[in-house]
Amino acid sequence: MDHQQEKVQLLGMWASPYVYKVKWALSIKGVEYEYVEEDLRNKSSQLLEHNTVHKKVPVLVYNGKPVAESDIIVEFIDDAWSHRGGRILPEDPHERAMARFWARFVPDKLSPPIWKWFTTAGGEEQDAAREAAMEQLRVLEEELANGGNEFFAGDSVGLVDLSLGALAYVIPMYEEIIGERLVTEEMFPSLYAWMGRFLAAPPVKDHLPPMEELKLSGSLPRATPGRSRRTAANSPVAPSSRRHCCRPSLRWQRNQPPKVVGGGGRRDTLHGR
Amino acid sequence: MAGEGDLKLLGLLVSPFVVRVRMALSMKGVSYEYIEVDVFNKSEILLKSNPVHEKVPVLIHHGKPICESLAIVEYVDEVWGGAAPSILPADPYERAIARFWAAYIDDKLFPAWIGAVKAATEEEKAEKVSQTLAALARLEEAFAKCSNGKAFFGGDTVGYLDLALGCNLFWFETLREMFDVELIDEGRTPLLASWAQRFGEAAAVKDVVPNVDKAVEHAKKMRRMFVH
Numbered sequence: 001m002d003h004q005q006e007k008v009q010l011l012g013m014w015a016s017p018y019v020y021k022v023k024w025a026l027s028i029k030g031v032e033y034e035y036v037e038e039d040l041r042n043k044s045s046q047l048l049e050h051n052t053v054h055k056k057v058p059v060l061v062y063n064g065k066p067v068a069e070s071d072i073i074v075e076f077i078d079d080a081w082s083h084r085g086g087r088i089l090p091e092d093p094h095e096r097a098m099a100r101f102w103a104r105f106v107p108d109k110l111s112p113p114i115w116k117w118f119t120t121a122g123g124e125e126q127d128a129a130r131e132a133a134m135e136q137l138r139v140l141e142e143e144l145a146n147g148g149n150e151f152f153a154g155d156s157v158g159l160v161d162l163s164l165g166a167l168a169y170v171i172p173m174y175e176e177i178i179g180e181r182l183v184t185e186e187m188f189p190s191l192y193a194w195m196g197r198f199l200a201a202p203p204v205k206d207h208l209p210p211m212e213e214l215k216l217s218g219s220l221p222r223a224t225p226g227r228s229r230r231t232a233a234n235s236p237v238a239p240s241s242r243r244h245c246c247r248p249s250l251r252w253q254r255n256q257p258p259k260v261v262g263g264g265g266r267r268d269t270l271h272g273r
Numbered sequence: 274m275a276g277e278g279d280l281k282l283l284g285l286l287v288s289p290f291v292v293r294v295r296m297a298l299s300m301k302g303v304s305y306e307y308i309e310v311d312v313f314n315k316s317e318i319l320l321k322s323n324p325v326h327e328k329v330p331v332l333i334h335h336g337k338p339i340c341e342s343l344a345i346v347e348y349v350d351e352v353w354g355g356a357a358p359s360i361l362p363a364d365p366y367e368r369a370i371a372r373f374w375a376a377y378i379d380d381k382l383f384p385a386w387i388g389a390v391k392a393a394t395e396e397e398k399a400e401k402v403s404q405t406l407a408a409l410a411r412l413e414e415a416f417a418k419c420s421n422g423k424a425f426f427g428g429d430t431v432g433y434l435d436l437a438l439g440c441n442l443f444w445f446e447t448l449r450e451m452f453d454v455e456l457i458d459e460g461r462t463p464l465l466a467s468w469a470q471r472f473g474e475a476a477a478v479k480d481v482v483p484n485v486d487k488a489v490e491h492a493k494k495m496r497r498m499f500v501h
Contacts, residue, residue, distance in 0.1 A: 053411060067369045072369050072376065075369065076365055079365035079368060093352050094348070096351065097340075097344045100347070101340050101344055
């Protein structure tokens with residue numbers, strides 16, 4: 001591809017983990033681009049034109065030509081800038097196939113039970129959700145441990161790391177909000193260590209969402225009072241926004257909850273996959 | 274071309290995802306051992322090869338399993354890269370577009386038509402058929418853009434996106450037979466209708482498409498199991 005006169009734009013939204021996945025990929029390749037923040041309650045004509053099928057972010061626009069769906073955008077970035085930066089997908093065909101397989105594991109098998117755990121209001125149902133999430137985490141833990149590398153496919157951030165990546169900041173945030181641990185060093189030593197390494201990795205560390213804003217953005221579950229094991233007094237979240245979690249406030253409407261681990265399906269109404 | 278003697282495919286004869294992989298292998302002229310799996314009574318070899326999803330197809334090459342039909346197709350294209358024709362387009366942007374529509378087919382089109390097969394009520398079936406038609410309308414537009422006036426999504430020859438959609442065609446015929454519903458119709462989707470004709474005749478792919486009556490039999494079995 002001719003990179004001489006290229007123009008790259010990323011249409012995104014500040015809280016979307018799928019947008020961050022693309023930012024991290026662009027960072028791995030050292031690509032310069034223009035970032036355009038979309039108001040998803042008032043989608044721009046540019047977004048609607050470029051993603052007529054799903055009308056979601058992220059969309060990468062390469063010389064006026066749009067690419068949608070975060071996993072597809074990441075592979076495009078790896079293909080289009082194959083001549084520079086680290087490899088996002090491995091070279092070996094079998095390893096590539098495995099990377100694609102594990103990248104799908106995250107939205108298909110891992111994210112739904114994690115979301116269920118986060119949004120279930122206590123009791124037996126929540127315990128069951130937690131166990132279901134841990135079962136999938138164990139699968140990943142084994143994969144990571146068997147590989148014996150810093151990251152899933154080697155020494156640098158690759159496709160599977162990018163796919164899992166947002167959970168590195170989302171899980172600790174959820175743990176803090178509901179006052180219950182999911183990924184501890186004792187239970188998941190490899191995953192725990194990977195999370196720290198991922199967040200500190202060069203393509204990632206300067207491209208993370210503002211955590212406090214994210215916590216206050218309405219990502220709280222539609223909670224019942226018995227939900228959190230903490231009292232209101234020592235909750236990390238300001239009482240006023242907790243009060244608003246059950247009815248829409250102006251702030252909640254402006255900052256859409258990051259449906260990070262998406263409900264029943266891989267897509268929700270706001271974020272692309 | 275030999276599959277180097279150590280290539281197995283675990284499959285189900287009537288699964289469109291398995292047919293997709295078989296089409297890709299056929300295009301490359303690769304030989305392999307095909308192992309039919311009873312998906313209603315999953316075998317040891319399947320559970321060992323795909324412990325995460327327990328699904329077919331699984332390609333096992335030199336003892337290493339590869340799962341997910343689209344990933345397998347890309348693998349086949351890469352490993353037998355020298356064997357013409359190329360399945361994925363060469364241009365990165367065109368590859369991205371092909372992958373986008375293939376994902377759309379699996380995420381939107383497939384659940385709709387399989388939903389129609391499994392529907393418990395007439396109402397539900399009608400809803401699913403309607404969703405299928407809506408998805409096909411999108412794919413009609415996609416064909417116009419991707420083919421650039423040529424015979425296939427991939428251009429002059431069958432490519433990745435042709436396989437992604439083409440492997441579903443025998444099931445559309447099955448639905449016509451079971452429910453008297455025409456999914457790809459000359460009136461609604463003329464481009465897809467003529468594409469489907471050409472695809473059906475393409476030498477590289479037609480030998481691996483099962484008879485519609487086998488699909489009907491399977492559909493009835495599924496309905497007995499899932500519809501109450």
